[in-house]
Amino acid sequence: MGNDNISNKLLNEIFLCVSQLADSVPLGGEDYIRMVFEFYTERVLNQVKDNFKPISNKAIDLCQAFIAAMDENGILDQKNYKLWSDGDSVNISIVKSSCNYFEYCDAARKNNLPWACRMNGYRWLASKYTGCNYQLKIEYPENSDYCRGTIYPGEKLSQILTKDGVSISIAGERALVISINALGLLMKTIYNAAPHILEHVFYESTYYSSELEYENVQKYFTDTYELLNYLLNNANRLGNIRYEIIKYDPENKTATIRGHGSYMAEIFKKNNLFFSPKVSCAAARGRLSAYFTKAWGKEIVCEEMKCEAFGDEFCEFILLPRHK
Amino acid sequence: MRKMAFMGIHGIDKLLGEGLAYGSQIMIRGNSGIGKSVLACQFVKETLACRDNCVYVCCDESPDQTRENLKQYGLHPLPYEEAERLVFVDAYSLENTGKNYFSSEDELEKYLALEKEVIKSFKNGYNTRIVVDSLSTLFLGRDSQEILEFHRYRLKLLKRAGIIAMDLMVDEVLEDGMLKFTTNLYDVIVRMYFTGSPERPIRALHIGKMKSGKFDSSQLLFSINSNIGIIVSNN
Numbered sequence: 034m035g036n037d038n039i040s041n042k043l044l045n046e047i048f049l050c051v052s053q054l055a056d057s058v059p060l061g062g063e064d065y066i067r068m069v070f071e072f073y074t075e076r077v078l079n080q081v082k083d084n085f086k087p088i089s090n091k092a093i094d095l096c097q098a099f100i101a102a103m104d105e106n107g108i109l110d111q112k113n114y115k116l117w118s119d120g121d122s123v124n125i126s127i128v129k130s131s132c133n134y135f136e137y138c139d140a141a142r143k144n145n146l147p148w149a150c151r152m153n154g155y156r157w158l159a160s161k162y163t164g165c166n167y168q169l170k171i172e173y174p175e176n177s178d179y180c181r182g183t184i185y186p187g188e189k190l191s192q193i194l195t196k197d198g199v200s201i202s203i204a205g206e207r208a209l210v211i212s213i214n215a216l217g218l219l220m221k222t223i224y225n226a227a228p229h230i231l232e233h234v235f236y237e238s239t240y241y242s243s244e245l246e247y248e249n250v251q252k253y254f255t256d257t258y259e260l261l262n263y264l265l266n267n268a269n270r271l272g273n274i275r276y277e278i279i280k281y282d283p284e285n286k287t288a289t290i291r292g293h294g295s296y297m298a299e300i301f302k303k304n305n306l307f308f309s310p311k312v313s314c315a316a317a318r319g320r321l322s323a324y325f326t327k328a329w330g331k332e333i334v335c336e337e338m339k340c341e342a343f344g345d346e347f348c349e350f351i352l353l354p355r356h357k
Numbered sequence: 358m359r360k361m362a363f364m365g366i367h368g369i370d371k372l373l374g375e376g377l378a379y380g381s382q383i384m385i386r387g388n389s390g391i392g393k394s395v396l397a398c399q400f401v402k403e404t405l406a407c408r409d410n411c412v413y414v415c416c417d418e419s420p421d422q423t424r425e426n427l428k429q430y431g432l433h434p435l436p437y438e439e440a441e442r443l444v445f446v447d448a449y450s451l452e453n454t455g456k457n458y459f460s461s462e463d464e465l466e467k468y469l470a471l472e473k474e475v476i477k478s479f480k481n482g483y484n485t486r487i488v489v490d491s492l493s494t495l496f497l498g499r500d501s502q503e504i505l506e507f508h509r510y511r512l513k514l515l516k517r518a519g520i521i522a523m524d525l526m527v528d529e530v531l532e533d534g535m536l537k538f539t540t541n542l543y544d545v546i547v548r549m550y551f552t553g554s555p556e557r558p559i560r561a562l563h564i565g566k567m568k569s570g571k572f573d574s575s576q577l578l579f580s581i582n583s584n585i586g587i588i589v590s591n592n
Binding site: 355 | 360361362363366367370376403406407408428431432433435436437440584585588589
């Protein structure tokens with residue numbers, strides 16, 4: 034194995050480790066990997082800045098000039114890149130076999146790890162020099178020799194956890210981290226005072242907060258399925274539960290979602306909040322009902338058919354319209 | 358540890374101690390409009406949440422109306438019906454509505470056969486609970502002897518099969534003598550009634566009997582919340 038091959042192998046392994054890290058830290062996710070590509074692009078730009086000569090401030094010209102500058106510096110071969118514009122958007126096509134990160138992307142996606150494409154560097158470049166925010170959409174056709182990305186003007190949706198003085202924020206909203214014991218005790222206190230409202234407190238509070246969450250991020254998505262996926266993944270990043278869409282039928286407005294590692298199931302089991310074991314993920318039901326009601330514009334209810342609190346392998350939720 | 362069952366209403370469940378053994382029979386009796394069907398809806402919700410099967414025999418309202426009632430208290434029946442864990446028996450409609458239909462003109466013996474068949478149709482191996490809303494309607498216009506024989510035999514069968522039965526009885530419908538006799542056949546009796554003044558009636562209930570167990574027969578006041586159902590007051 035030549036030195037280039039070893040370096041390339043190492044690069045891909047390091048990026049896989051970054052993905053693993055992003056997956057294992059609270060609120061980790063693609064944003065952190067995108068940031069890695071942004072920092073990296075900034076560093077490379079500094080190295081090639083003498084050759085970086087865009088003919089205009091348009092996104093396409095910026096990207097083309099950057100690729101040409103990297104080519105001149107021997108960082109890449111620009112013949113493997115094809116760029117064309119579509120209004121303010123830039124389409125980029127890259128020969129898969131020429132991409133140094135190909136193994137990383139492939140392995141990260143196969144292992145269900147958060148990942149980001151190196152084309153995020155071009156997104157960052159366009160945002161930085163045009164002064165407007167750009168987003169990136171990637172197509173990764175299995176049977177093609179090319180990856181294709183589209184950089185388009187759009188607001189950035191941050192999932193990042195930040196700290197400012199004493200307060201931490203999630204996507205700009207002040208947040209707090211609460212241990213499962215503390216939440217369990219809160220639930221137990223509600224249960225002792227008014228057991229009949231416990232389920233409703235968790236169902237309704239989660240329903241209303243999920244409605245707000247949906248409304249806040251709705252504008253960033255044009256595709257409902259992608260929006261729902263984002264929201265469900267966000268619940269996973271927040272440590273609530275990992276959702277998995279098993280069936281999605283927008284025509285009949287029904288869906289089946291599985292949940293893994295439900296915090297509510299754990300709390301109910303730990304704190305003996307039952308007379309007898311039963312399905313217990315009222316908060317998850319509230320969240321899913323709210324998301325799908327918003328997504329499909331019709332009142333959608335959620336029934337939990339299986340639950341980890343019961344010893345099931347996963348929780349299973351059925352979503353369906355309340356009325357025919 | 359043996360699985361025990363509860364009704365899904367905290368104030369009542371607290372009085373049930375360790376809970377109800379499978380095969381127990383519960384009579385819910387009370388005035389018309391007191392909230393027996395609401396209690397039954399909560400019982401169905403509890404049944405399905407605890408992963409038991411449920412048969413709901415609709416005598417006073419159609420199965421469709423009962424489905425709507427269940428939705429009001431936060432349970433959409435359809436997924437459970439599709440999963441073959443919840444079955445409605447139509448003993449209300451005047452015309453035959455399908456295979457789980459019982460006509461008020463049919464013999465009670467035919468009802469027994471239908472109930473048995475429905476219970477046998479559950480293939481998942483879970484425990485089963487049955488709600489008859491209301492059994493007193495099923496008895497309307499029938500001969501006392503037929504009722505007594507049917508009742509005794511049915512409850513024996515259900516006990517032997519380990520099925521929890523919740524039978525609703527409207528006080529005004531059955532004769533006192535018949536009510537006394539049938540009361541004797543149940544493990545648990547919950548009596549629901551109005552108290553207070555006629556101008557300001559208050560809902561109350563008490564456990565009138567609990568076979569083989571200690572029970573608190575004190576009066577519990579309750580209200581009905583349109584989303585939650587029966588809420589028993591702390592005092």
